[in-house]
Structure formats: structure tokens, C-alpha cells
Amino acid sequence: MANNIKNKNGFTLVEIISFIGLTTLLLFLTYNILVLTSRSSSNGSAITESLENGKIFLDKITTDLQQTTNVVTILPITAEEKVSEIVFQDPNSLDVIKYSRYYLDETTINKQTIVYYFPDQPEVFVNLNARDDEDNPPLSLIENEEIIANNISELGFYGNKLINVDLKLSKNNKVTHLFTSVFTRNDQ
Amino acid sequence: MRYQQKQGFILLMVLVITTTLFLIVTAWLGATISKNNLFNSQNTANSSQYLAENALQYTVFKISTDEDWLESFTTTADWQETLDDENVFVEGQSWQVKIQNTDLGQADIFATSTVKIGNKNYRKAITAKITNSEDGLIVLNYD
Numbered sequence: 001m002a003n004n005i006k007n008k009n010g011f012t013l014v015e016i017i018s019f020i021g022l023t024t025l026l027l028f029l030t031y032n033i034l035v036l037t038s039r040s041s042s043n044g045s046a047i048t049e050s051l052e053n054g055k056i057f058l059d060k061i062t063t064d065l066q067q068t069t070n071v072v073t074i075l076p077i078t079a080e081e082k083v084s085e086i087v088f089q090d091p092n093s094l095d096v097i098k099y100s101r102y103y104l105d106e107t108t109i110n111k112q113t114i115v116y117y118f119p120d121q122p123e124v125f126v127n128l129n130a131r132d133d134e135d136n137p138p139l140s141l142i143e144n145e146e147i148i149a150n151n152i153s154e155l156g157f158y159g160n161k162l163i164n165v166d167l168k169l170s171k172n173n174k175v176t177h178l179f180t181s182v183f184t185r186n187d188q
Numbered sequence: 189m190r191y192q193q194k195q196g197f198i199l200l201m202v203l204v205i206t207t208t209l210f211l212i213v214t215a216w217l218g219a220t221i222s223k224n225n226l227f228n229s230q231n232t233a234n235s236s237q238y239l240a241e242n243a244l245q246y247t248v249f250k251i252s253t254d255e256d257w258l259e260s261f262t263t264t265a266d267w268q269e270t271l272d273d274e275n276v277f278v279e280g281q282s283w284q285v286k287i288q289n290t291d292l293g294q295a296d297i298f299a300t301s302t303v304k305i306g307n308k309n310y311r312k313a314i315t316a317k318i319t320n321s322e323d324g325l326i327v328l329n330y331d
Contacts, residue, residue, distance in 0.1 A: 007316065015198045022202050026209050033213050037220040044227035051234055058238070162249040178234065179277040181242040182229070183249040 043174050048178040050151055052170035057109055058165060058180050061102060065163055065182040072099065072128065075158050082156030082166060087114075089183075096125045098143070104155040113144040114188030128163040232303055236312035238278060239301035243283035244316050244328060247271060247297055251287075251318065252326045262293045262320055280304035293320030297328075 011019075065071070070089035076082060085103035090113060101112040115125040117140035126138050153175065154168035162183050169176045250271065251257045260267040267289040274282040283301040290296055295318050303310045317329045 007331050011198060019198055019202060022321075026206060030209050030213055034216065037216055041220050042221055044224050047231055051231060055234065062241075069308065157325065161253065162246060164277075176231065177278070178238060179242070180238045181245045181249075183245045 007050040008089040033149045043172060046174045047176055050171050051178070053149045053151055054169050054176060056166050058178060059166065060111075060148060061086075061165060062180060062182050064088070064091055064100060065184045067185075069185050070101075071163070071184055073157070074108070075160060075163060077158065077160060079156070079158055079166065082164075084155045084157070086157045086163075091165070097127055098125065099128060102148070104152060107150060108147050108153055109149045109155060111146050111148050112142050115141050115143050117141065140169050211280055214274070226276075228305075231313070232305060232310045235281070235312055236301045236303045239281055239283055239303065240299045240312045240314045242276060243271075243285045243299035243301060244314070246273070247285050247287060247299070247328050248318060248328050261287075261289065261295060265289055265292055267295075287318075290317075294318070 051165045053089045062120070067090065067138060068088040068091040070139070072087040072089070073083065073085065074086075075086070087099055090098040090100045099116070101114055103110055103112075116128045116130065117123075118124055118130075118132050118136075118138050120132075128138065128140070130138055132138075149169075151169050151171045152167065153170040154166070156164075156166040158164050162181050164179065164181050167178045169178070211269060251261050257269070260269070267287075269287045271281065271285040271287070276283060281301070281303050283299060285300075286298045287295050288298075296314045297318060298313065299315070300313045303312075314330070319327050319329070321327050
């Protein structure tokens with residue numbers, strides 16, 4: 001009777017242990033694979049987001065540098081001495097003289113629009129190299145400041161006439177490196 | 189006989205679960221690998237695009253600043269020249285440019301960039317036209 005019940009109902013201890021063991025092993029393996037693939041996917045998304053960020057900045061500065069006729073910052077020739085900011089005359093401002101300054105602020109690239117004026121004529125914007133009758137330089141005013149790109153770990157400008165822009169973006173410890181060059185009509 | 193038929197149940201169940209999990213994980217892995225390939229392609233496409241644009245910008249710079257080039261560009265209707273650069277910005281990146289005059293002061297530029305990743309070479313080709321404008325500036329127009 002006892003033998004009959006044992007055989008017809010339930011599972012043997014070996015069966016249950018085997019089932020639990022195999023299932024645990026499978027779940028463990030599956031979980032690890034899912035975590036790995038999820039991390040990999042997340043890294044890929046981070047790279048894509050960084051790339052988009054960098055592209056927006058590079059497209060913007062490329063257009064500006066191609067059109068400007070006055071790059072104020074004296075840039076080093078070699079990449080080893082590259083600088084992390086650039087100032088040039090804003091090519092989009094036709095009626096008044098304005099300057100654009102792109103610079104790295106910790107992990108963001110900011111753009112400032114700066115105007116220069118003499119105190120006695122604050123409504124007249126002048127060249128930043130202008131001097132008044134007493135040889136005083138003009139005062140500066142930051143008219144606008146905006147964040148152009150974030151997740152930036154390095155920004156560098158170098159080169160004369162052919163300006164090289166070297167950009168490193170990082171997110172989730174994934175680093176993306178972008179470069180471009182711009183031939184500028186710098187008349188100065 | 190009845191016992192034997194029931195004893196294979198656990199094995200069957202484990203096999204079904206194993207197969208199901210295997211299929212799910214395989215599908216997931218496949219999707220992730222495809223996604224990663226897509227990310228890498230985007231990354232490489234961007235790098236090679238900027239590299240090719242660098243080649244075009246360098247060509248304009250060369251014509252604008254090299255007197256011999258400028259003279260040939262503006263005075264020889266069938267002038268053509270090639271340029272190349274290796275290890276641009278980082279090792280493994282290179283570009284080649286061919287300039288072909290179509291008229292005096294007008295040329296087609298063909299730029300090809302190569303980004304080497306591992307054993308694979310990724311290439312991007314772009315074309316543009318340059319003209320010598322009336323005010324003496326070399327103007328680049330993308331096709």
C-alpha cells in the first residue's frame with residue numbers, strides 16, 4: 001500500500017533536487033546574460049547620445065567658423081598645445097559687432113555672445129580692440145549664454161587658418177572621440 | 189508500465205524550460221548584437237564623415253594658401269591633383285582627395301576617408317565643387 005502511494009504520487013528527492021538545481025543554474029545563467037546584454041545596450045545608447053551631442057556642437061561651430069572673418073583667439077599650431085576656448089566675431093550678427101565665445105565649463109560646452117562698448121556710448125557696440133580717446137579698452141557685456149553640448153570631457157582648438165576641433169565626450173564611462181577641421185576666412 | 193510513462197515528466201519539463209529560456213536568451217542576444225553593430229556603424233560613419241570633411245577643408249585651405257596650387261586652379265582648365273594624409277588625428281585614419289578642374293577656377297573634389305578599426309577598413313566618399321568667387325575666395329559647395 002505504502003509502496004503504491006510512493007510510486008503513483010509526487011516526485012523522488014533526486015528528481016526535485018535535480019529540478020531545483022537545474023532551474024537555479026539556468027536562471028542564474030540567464031540573469032547574467034541579460035545583465036550583460038542590458039549593460040552593453042546601455043553603453044551603446046550612451047555612445048549614440050554622446051555622438052548626437054557632439055555632432056550638434058561640431059555642426060554649429062563649423063558653420064560659425066566658416067563664416068566668421070575675425071578669429072580673436074590666437075590658436076596654437078600643434079595639438080599638444082591646444083586650448084579649450086575660442087572667441088571670434090559672430091558671423092550671424094550683421095548690423096552690430098558681436099563676439100561668440102565657445103568654452104568648456106567642466107562637462108558642458110557653453111556659448112557666450114559678448115558685446116563691447118564704451119561707457120559714454122553704451123548703445124554703440126564696438127570692436128574689442130577699439131580704444132577711446134584716452135586709450136582705454138571697451139567694457140564687455142555678456143548678452144547671452146547658452147549650453148551647446150554636455151557630457152564633454154575634453155575640448156581643444158588648434159591650427160592657424162585651418163582650425164582643428166578636437167572633442168571628447170564621455171557618458172557611463174564610454175568615451176567618444178570626434179574631430180573636424182574648418183578652413184576659416186580669418187582676415188585678422 | 190504506468191510508472192515508466194510518468195517518470196519522464198521532470199526531464200520533459202526541464203527540457204521544455206531549458207529550450208524556452210535558450211530561445212529567449214538567443215533572441216535577446218541576437219537583438220543586442222544587432223543593436224551594438226548599429227551603434228558601432230553610427231560611430232564609424234560619423235568618424236569617417238568628419239574625416240572626409242576634414243579632407244575637403246584641407247583642400248580648400250591648400251588651394252587658398254599655396255600659390256602654385258592657386259595659380260594652376262585658376263589658369264589651367266584641365267588641372268588635376270591628388271592629396272592624401274595618413275594617421276589624421278589618430279592612428280588608422282586616413283584620407284585621399286582628387287581635385288579635377290572642370291573650368292578655370294572651378295573643380296570637382298572627390299574625398300575618400302578610411303577609418304581602420306581592427307582588421308576592417310570603413311570608407312566614406314563625398315564629393316564637392318569648389319569655385320573661385322569674384323571676390324577671390326575659394327567657395328566650397330557640397331554635392
